Amino acid sequence: MTEVxxxxxxxxxxxxxxxxxxxxxxxxxxIGVSYAVGNALSNPKLTLWSKTEAVQMVISIASVVxxxxxxxxxxxxxxxxxxxxxxKPLPGAGNDMDLYAAADTYLVNAQTYAYKALSAIRYxxxxxxxxxxxxxxxxxxxxxxxxxxxxxxxxxxxxPPFGGYxxxxxxxxxxxxxxxxxxxxxxxxxxxxxxxxxxxxFIFIPFGIFMRSMPFMRTFGSLLISLAxxxxxxxxxxxxxxxxxxxxxxxxxxxxxxxxxxxxxNNFPQYEGNAxxxxxxxxxxxxxxxxxxxxxxxxxxxxxxxAYAFVSAVFLPSVAMLATLAxxxxxxxxxxEEIDLSRIMQLV
Amino acid sequence: xxxxxxxxxxxxxxxxxxxxxxxxxxxxxSAILLGIIYGVGSGFNINxxxxxxxxxxxxxxxxxxxxxxxxxxxxxxxxxxVNPQLAGEQVTGTSTMQEAANATLNSILTDLSGEMAVLSxxxxxxxxxxxxxxxxxxLQVGYGVSGCGGFSLVNPPLSLAGSILGFSIGEVSxxxxxxxxxxxxxxxxxxxxxxxxxTLKFTRGAGGFIIAVAxxxxxxxxxxxxxxxxxVSEFRSNEASxxxxxxxxxxxxxxxxxxPGMITALPVNIDLGTKTEVVPTMTIPECTPLxxxxxxxxxxxxxxxxxIWEGAKTVLxxxxxxxxxxxxxxxxxxxxxxxxxxxxxGLRLLIRGFLFGALLNGTLGPVIxxxxxxxxxxxxxxxxxxxxxxxxxxxxx
Numbered sequence: 167m168t169e170v171x172x173x174x175x176x177x178x179x180x181x182x183x184x185x186x187x188x189x190x191x192x193x194x195x196x197i198g199v200s201y202a203v204g205n206a207l208s209n210p211k212l213t214l215w216s217k218t219e220a221v222q223m224v225i226s227i228a229s230v231v232x233x234x235x236x237x238x239x240x241x242x243x244x245x246x247x248x249x250x251x252x253x254k255p256l257p258g259a260g261n262d263m264d265l266y267a268a269a270d271t272y273l274v275n276a277q278t279y280a281y282k283a284l285s286a287i288r289y290x291x292x293x294x295x296x297x298x299x300x301x302x303x304x305x306x307x308x309x310x311x312x313x314x315x316x317x318x319x320x321x322x323x324x325x326p327p328f329g330g331y332x333x334x335x336x337x338x339x340x341x342x343x344x345x346x347x348x349x350x351x352x353x354x355x356x357x358x359x360x361x362x363x364x365x366x367x368f369i370f371i372p373f374g375i376f377m378r379s380m381p382f383m384r385t386f387g388s389l390l391i392s393l394a395x396x397x398x399x400x401x402x403x404x405x406x407x408x409x410x411x412x413x414x415x416x417x418x419x420x421x422x423x424x425x426x427x428x429x430x431x432n433n434f435p436q437y438e439g440n441a442x443x444x445x446x447x448x449x450x451x452x453x454x455x456x457x458x459x460x461x462x463x464x465x466x467x468x469x470x471x472x473a474y475a476f477v478s479a480v481f482l483p484s485v486a487m488l489a490t491l492a493x494x495x496x497x498x499x500x501x502x503e504e505i506d507l508s509r510i511m512q513l514v
Numbered sequence: 515x516x517x518x519x520x521x522x523x524x525x526x527x528x529x530x531x532x533x534x535x536x537x538x539x540x541x542x543x544s545a546i547l548l549g550i551i552y553g554v555g556s557g558f559n560i561n562x563x564x565x566x567x568x569x570x571x572x573x574x575x576x577x578x579x580x581x582x583x584x585x586x587x588x589x590x591x592x593x594x595x596v597n598p599q600l601a602g603e604q605v606t607g608t609s610t611m612q613e614a615a616n617a618t619l620n621s622i623l624t625d626l627s628g629e630m631a632v633l634s635x636x637x638x639x640x641x642x643x644x645x646x647x648x649x650x651x652x653l654q655v656g657y658g659v660s661g662c663g664g665f666s667l668v669n670p671p672l673s674l675a676g677s678i679l680g681f682s683i684g685e686v687s688x689x690x691x692x693x694x695x696x697x698x699x700x701x702x703x704x705x706x707x708x709x710x711x712x713t714l715k716f717t718r719g720a721g722g723f724i725i726a727v728a729x730x731x732x733x734x735x736x737x738x739x740x741x742x743x744x745x746v747s748e749f750r751s752n753e754a755s756x757x758x759x760x761x762x763x764x765x766x767x768x769x770x771x772x773x774p775g776m777i778t779a780l781p782v783n784i785d786l787g788t789k790t791e792v793v794p795t796m797t798i799p800e801c802t803p804l805x806x807x808x809x810x811x812x813x814x815x816x817x818x819x820x821x822i823w824e825g826a827k828t829v830l831x832x833x834x835x836x837x838x839x840x841x842x843x844x845x846x847x848x849x850x851x852x853x854x855x856x857x858x859x860g861l862r863l864l865i866r867g868f869l870f871g872a873l874l875n876g877t878l879g880p881v882i883x884x885x886x887x888x889x890x891x892x893x894x895x896x897x898x899x900x901x902x903x904x905x906x907x908x909x910x911x
Contacts, residue, residue: 319655323648324649332672414694415695
């Protein structure tokens with residue numbers, strides 16, 4: 167059992183379950199008193215209400231038992247076993263993780279992936295910004311890289327040897343914003359999962375059980391229980407399935423990048439002391455400072471990387487979230503109430 | 515735990531070779547689970563359990579119908595999709611529609627990468643010409659002038675074209691990634707997973723949704739790509755598209771000879787693993803910054819774009835025709851101003867070729883395919899009993 171499950175289990179059994187038992191007992195007492203009062207007053211409406219709510223309370227508690235069963239299963243199954251069953255290759259290391267840990271790991275890795283895409287684009291944008299502003303002055307009457315035209319003044323022609331990178335920078339800027347949004351979105355999904363695994367939705371359970379039996383509050387109570395079931399079962403389950411796809415989705419085998427180059431902040435050269443060298447050795451030397459060795463100039467690759475990151479870190483987690491929301495709708499219907507989720511859907 | 519899980523699934527899916535077998539095993543597993551529930555209900559005389567098993571059995575029948583429809587559709591669409599006569603030469607040698615769609619996307623991505631290289635080349639050349647400045651002084655007495663400012667007006671449209679082209683590359687790449695997921699996981703993992711989830715009451719909504727996602731990705735995504743490519747190919751062969759068929763690159767010389775002006779397309783190291791060598795069709799005239807005086811040749815006005823277009827559109831279909839030659843044939847190239855205007859008109863002719871590839875293949879295609887997938891998810895999830903509002907994902911389009 168991983169740390170997530172250990173903490174979660176501790177939170178449930180020491181915090182939520184006593185509260186659930188407490189609210190259930192109070193609810194049972196209220197129902198019992200209502201039934202007694204109904205009998206004493208010979209009020210069939212009250213006794214019928216008491217019987218109905220007693221059944222609903224049993225359904226609520228059964229829902230919680232089902233949820234705990236799923237959670238126990240998820241904390242026991244290892245993701246490697248799941249991969250074996252579906253005949254999928256094991257996603258590198260971490261096959262002994264439980265499903266909750268696998269879900270969390272997928273989102274963490276997706277953040278790494280999105281960040282690397284962002285880095286690749288930023289590297290190109292910075293390099294192009296610098297190269298665009300590089301100017302050369304060619305004196306008239308040249309002799310090699312020297313010229314007589316500048317002997318007593320400045321006579322010659324100035325021009326940017328690398329020209330403009332407007333087209334490439336226009337394209338890269340679009341995907342820089344996309345990659346940034348991708349990173350923030352997957353962080354958002356990760357925070358939702360962390361809050362879920364931190365036990366947030368479990369607070370809903372005792373209130374849900376209580377509210378479902380209160381007049382006019384059954385819809386609200388059903389929603390609370392559905393939220394707990396959906397976010398504790400379906401959301402992590404979907405993400406753990408995505409974890410099984412990590413080799414394809416996140417290029418896990420290739421160090422979480424589809425590119426052969428690794429662009430990060432440390433790759434930029436230090437220029438102190440190189441100014442003279444640059445002025446004497448020409449524009450090719452300057453460009454080689456940015457795109458050299460393993461840092462191949464690959465703006466299309468960077469764009470493709472950002473597009474891949476969008477699919478892996480926004481599109482598919484959104485599908486997981488939609489499946490979760492679909493389950494909320496279905497479970498509330500199962501618990502006897504219908505809710506309109508169209509507003510919540512807009513949050514995705 | 516493994517044993518428990520295997521017991522739960524009863525039959526491991528590991529030995530199944532194809533997705534059809536995996537789906538069949540998942541269906542059988544679901545049926546066995548329901549049988550167990552019904553048996554327990556009968557054994558302990560629990561009517562609720564028996565009723566539950568019966569209800570779930572009807573749902574399982576609905577799933578079986580969905581899978582049967584899927585198998586039938588898959589075979590028919592496969593047969594159509596891999597026919598080069600219908601789907602284009604790039605699908606030659608493919609055996610499934612997913613492979614055909616992947617070959618089509620690779621072909622589009624290679625073209626777009628080449629176009630980006632050519633566009634970037636023009637952008638560089640025009641920026642260099644536009645930023646040239648001349649200076650003449652002796653002992654700090656003299657003058658400096660930027661006589662090529664006219665060229666700088668050509669850069670903004672090129673930047674905009676670059677953004678559009680980059681966006682198209684991103685869209686096509688996202689489609690490639692989705693297709694890779696479809697090929698590798700939708701039938702082998704998502705479908706059986708969805709079938710199993712759909713067997714359980716609490717997770718039926720999610721199960722139906724996952725089945726819908728799996729089927730839509732497997733069938734409709736590649737179908738959408740191929741369908742759009744067929745439409746584009748049809749349009750390309752039609753006379754109405756003549757104005758858009760302007761070639762932006764010349765053929766690369768056989769035998770790897772490097773032609774003058776040949777540039778290497780920006781590398782797409784992802785999946786394709788190749789670099790494309792392209793030869794731009796247009797030369798950018800050189801600007802001399804100290805030649806800043808406007809045209810001194812009277813009586814040669816700069817022609818309007820319409821007259822250039824009329825003169826050019828018939829000859830530009832030849833890949834070896836340099837648009838600048840066409841433009842230079844109807845206007846003076848004596849001054850920097852004329853050269854800048856000629857560059858603008860020449861690139862204006864070529865921009866149609868860029869837009870043809872970027873908008874039809876790279877933007878419209880993915881939009882059509884994704885809309886088909888969204889519509890499919892909505893329809894299939896409704897058929898599976900869990901209608902999901904996919905407007906959230908549709909907004910990505």
